[in-house]
Amino acid sequence: MSFLVTKNNKTFKLKDIPSLDINTFRDQIIKECKNNKRIVSFFCEKLEKFVILYAILASDEESKLYISSTLFKNEKSYPSITQEIQSFHLFEREFYEETGILPENHPFLKPVRYSKDRFDQNQKIEDYPFFKIEGKSIHEVGVGPVHAGIIEPGHFRFNCHGENIDHLEIQLGYQHRNIEKLFIQNQSSFYNLMILAESIAGDSTIANGLAFTHSIEALTNTNISRKSQSIRGIALELERSAMHIGDLSAICGDVAFLFGNSVFGAIRTLVINTLLKICGNRFGKGLLRVGGVNYDIDTNLNQEIKKTLNKVSKDVAGIADIMFSSPSVCERLEKTGIVDFDTAKKIGLVGMAGRASGINYDVRYNHPFGIYNYYPLYVLKLEGGDVFARSYIRYMEIMHSINFILEQLDSFPDYDLMTKEVGSIAKDSMVVSMVEGFRGEIVHSVITDNKGNICRYKIKDPSFNNWFGLAMAVRDNEISDFPLCNKSFNLSYCGFDL
Amino acid sequence: MLNFFKVRINHGSQAIKDIKKATVNDMHRGFPVVDEAFCLEKCEDCINCCPTGAISKSPLSLDIGKCVFCGECERLCKNKAIQFTNYHKISTTDRQNLIINKKLSYDDFNNNSIKIRKDIIKIFKRSLKIRQVSCGGCNACEMELNACSNVNFDMGRFGIDIVASPRHSDCILITGPITENMADALEDTYQCSPNPKIVILAGSCAISGGMFAKSNAINREFLAKYKIDLYIPGCPVHPLTVINGILGLLGR
Numbered sequence: 124m125s126f127l128v129t130k131n132n133k134t135f136k137l138k139d140i141p142s143l144d145i146n147t148f149r150d151q152i153i154k155e156c157k158n159n160k161r162i163v164s165f166f167c168e169k170l171e172k173f174v175i176l177y178a179i180l181a182s183d184e185e186s187k188l189y190i191s192s193t194l195f196k197n198e199k200s201y202p203s204i205t206q207e208i209q210s211f212h213l214f215e216r217e218f219y220e221e222t223g224i225l226p227e228n229h230p231f232l233k234p235v236r237y238s239k240d241r242f243d244q245n246q247k248i249e250d251y252p253f254f255k256i257e258g259k260s261i262h263e264v265g266v267g268p269v270h271a272g273i274i275e276p277g278h279f280r281f282n283c284h285g286e287n288i289d290h291l292e293i294q295l296g297y298q299h300r301n302i303e304k305l306f307i308q309n310q311s312s313f314y315n316l317m318i319l320a321e322s323i324a325g326d327s328t329i330a331n332g333l334a335f336t337h338s339i340e341a342l343t344n345t346n347i348s349r350k351s352q353s354i355r356g357i358a359l360e361l362e363r364s365a366m367h368i369g370d371l372s373a374i375c376g377d378v379a380f381l382f383g384n385s386v387f388g389a390i391r392t393l394v395i396n397t398l399l400k401i402c403g404n405r406f407g408k409g410l411l412r413v414g415g416v417n418y419d420i421d422t423n424l425n426q427e428i429k430k431t432l433n434k435v436s437k438d439v440a441g442i443a444d445i446m447f448s449s450p451s452v453c454e455r456l457e458k459t460g461i462v463d464f465d466t467a468k469k470i471g472l473v474g475m476a477g478r479a480s481g482i483n484y485d486v487r488y489n490h491p492f493g494i495y496n497y498y499p500l501y502v503l504k505l506e507g508g509d510v511f512a513r514s515y516i517r518y519m520e521i522m523h524s525i526n527f528i529l530e531q532l533d534s535f536p537d538y539d540l541m542t543k544e545v546g547s548i549a550k551d552s553m554v555v556s557m558v559e560g561f562r563g564e565i566v567h568s569v570i571t572d573n574k575g576n577i578c579r580y581k582i583k584d585p586s587f588n589n590w591f592g593l594a595m596a597v598r599d600n601e602i603s604d605f606p607l608c609n610k611s612f613n614l615s616y617c618g619f620d621l
Numbered sequence: 622m623l624n625f626f627k628v629r630i631n632h633g634s635q636a637i638k639d640i641k642k643a644t645v646n647d648m649h650r651g652f653p654v655v656d657e658a659f660c661l662e663k664c665e666d667c668i669n670c671c672p673t674g675a676i677s678k679s680p681l682s683l684d685i686g687k688c689v690f691c692g693e694c695e696r697l698c699k700n701k702a703i704q705f706t707n708y709h710k711i712s713t714t715d716r717q718n719l720i721i722n723k724k725l726s727y728d729d730f731n732n733n734s735i736k737i738r739k740d741i742i743k744i745f746k747r748s749l750k751i752r753q754v755s756c757g758g759c760n761a762c763e764m765e766l767n768a769c770s771n772v773n774f775d776m777g778r779f780g781i782d783i784v785a786s787p788r789h790s791d792c793i794l795i796t797g798p799i800t801e802n803m804a805d806a807l808e809d810t811y812q813c814s815p816n817p818k819i820v821i822l823a824g825s826c827a828i829s830g831g832m833f834a835k836s837n838a839i840n841r842e843f844l845a846k847y848k849i850d851l852y853i854p855g856c857p858v859h860p861l862t863v864i865n866g867i868l869g870l871l872g873r
């Protein structure tokens with residue numbers, strides 16, 4: 124057996140994970156990835172005398188996860204997997220940055236986020252080794268880390284030929300707070316970790332919060348009441364629709380369709396204020412807790428939310444109709460920033476950006492969790508892979524989410540517990556929790572030691588997969604279309620930098 | 622075309638007419654009322670549950686510069702010694718004011734929360750151009766600051782704008798705990814902005830480090846070097862807290 128076969132949110136013992144020698148480990152991963160499996164997470168645990176490297180692959184059709192590991196004692200290098208399977212490129216760079224174990228023949232072994240615990244403390248964020256190109260009409264544009272608007276910090280380096288972008292290099296790490304380590308430091312109570320999980324990325328408060336609670340609930344073997352699951356699902360879909368509506372507003376702003384910018388902006392306020400009415404925070408902070416939720420939805424609130432969402436749904440349809448039928452808008456969106464299906468597959472795009480390029484994958488459908496076990500959603504996808512597709516799919520997902528919420532509110536159980544007692548954490552175990560946030564697949568992998576303490580907490584944001592997609596999208600586009608391409612992905616800096 | 626007019630009429634006018642009188646939904650956790658009289662002697666439930674160590678006893682006090690407004694202390698306190706209200710005007714010019722250690726009503730708090738400064742009013746009263754610098758944190762504060770300029774809150778009507786370059790700015794507004802990786806860029810931005818200038822901290826991350834106060838990857842030296850003119854608490858900051866706080870600072 125080269126892999127342990129398991130599922131989303133299922134606890135298993137560490138001793139059941141096969142430990143292979145590096146060559147077999149590598150060969151098996153390459154074989155499985157060529158056989159339609161996909162990388163979900165790839166991370167190491169640094170122990171005193173050795174380093175354990177875990178690989179988690181997914182078989183989406185079967186709803187299964189494949190887990191394997193290998194041990195590094197004194198070995199200082201191994202042949203990189205990226206040479207064969209390109210979607211590993213950032214994962215192997217991260218592994219190298221943290222341990223100094225060299226993936227040989229990696230095509231661009233550059234720093235990832237200048238993490239606090241990097242092996243080479245001499246590397247400084249101001250010395251990032253950018254690619255250079257030279258020649259007639261060639262120039263470079265550097266932007267950031269402080270950008271023009273209110274955005275998170277990151278540096279973009281454009282290699283241009285006239286107006287044309289030949290290559291974009293994205294350098295991140297400015298938001299690095301070493302949050303994974305805080306999960307180890309703060310574990311005196313689950314509640315502390317809950318709040319920490321909510322602060323990984325504020326735009327995905329609910330999604331990250333859910334990945335955290337699911338993992339702890341799996342490790343403590345806690346079942347959640349139907350009602351709590353319903354409220355969690357409602358919150359996750361509210362977050363998704365609010366963010367998508369906000370992004371459509373920003374996209375309208377970038378193509379100077381200011382009417383759309385204002386109308387979508389006003390609708391977003393309605394949606395996040397609905398979260399405020401449920402839990403007292405516009406981003407859903409404070410709603411979730413391990414074992415359930417903190418706030419109920421009573422009959423009055425239920426009616427009120429339905430009324431609001433019916434209005435939201437009508438308003439979104441009205442303005443989206445105008446936006447997507449306006450020639451001056453479509454002219455900017457169509458055929459801009461294309462990531463075709465093959466490229467998307469090769470670099471491992473996930474989430475809504477992947478689905479806009481035709482990738483048929485949604486955690487809610489392929490690895491269902493919580494309420495989606497009982498109310499399955501179907502996968503929405505488009506083929507174009509351009510800014511238009513990434514905008515239109517947002518519109519489709521907003522409508523889909525609102526219908527889902529309305530369905531939940533109609534069948535809302537008004538009996539049932541809000542929270543359940545939580546037991547103690549399983550020892551020497553591991554769990555992988557995947558949630559579909561508005562950008563895509565969020566993965567939290569948690570490992571516990573022989574005392575039942577968390578000894579490794581690994582977070583993977585969908586932005587980790589997708590930033591490279593943005594770099595591919597802008598190639599051979601005009602530099603003036605960069606903001607538009609960027610908004611169509613709307614990736615997270617803090618989710619990436621951790 | 623007809624559809625366009627329908628949507629336009631339906632959209633109507635969205636701006637909140639009177640920003641100063643506007644209120645937030647009852648569920649919002651804003652100013653906390655802390656009443657030691659109800660506090661049981663041996664109980665330390667609130668202190669133990671608080672993820673940021675914002676609460677201490679004798680006297681019972683809650684530091685809203687550290688608090689992330691999660692509401693757990695309020696939920697746990699059987700005697701209701703800590704109760705959050707939806708009152709949102711909680712910005713202040715003095716860090717000490719954020720430590721709520723006696724039973725204060727909003728009015729008590731509000732009366733001394735903003736110290737009017739002639740030097741600021743003289744130069745910036747009618748217009749303030751802000752350069753925002755995001756230094757860690759979770760991006761929720763940034764989204765709320767963006768919301769300040771949307772059609773609902775429309776901060777621009779007061780002459781308060783976010784500008785693209787520090788060269789055009791009168792004010793550096795910081796969010797996030799200030800990561801080590803961002804510390805130099807923040808210093809550079811500050812230096813690029815012309816004098817005289819104002820420094821504002823927004824969100825519990827910026828004010829105290831918030832949830833990241835114990836992180837080994839942050840560097841808060843900047844704050845020891847320069848004077849801070851306004852503290853805007855929240856996690857994230859509410860747009861009404863931001864706008865009213867800045868208006869207060871400008872003496873309006």
Ligand code: SF4
Pocket residue numbers: 670671672673674675676683687688689690691692693694695
């Ligand atoms: S609401 Fe504030 S003071 Fe109370 S537990 Fe949460 S962070 Fe601490």
Ligand code: SF4
Pocket residue numbers: 322325689757758759760761762763796797823824825826827831832855856857858
């Ligand atoms: S104060 Fe809270 S909301 Fe603001 S950046 Fe920090 S964690 Fe996020």
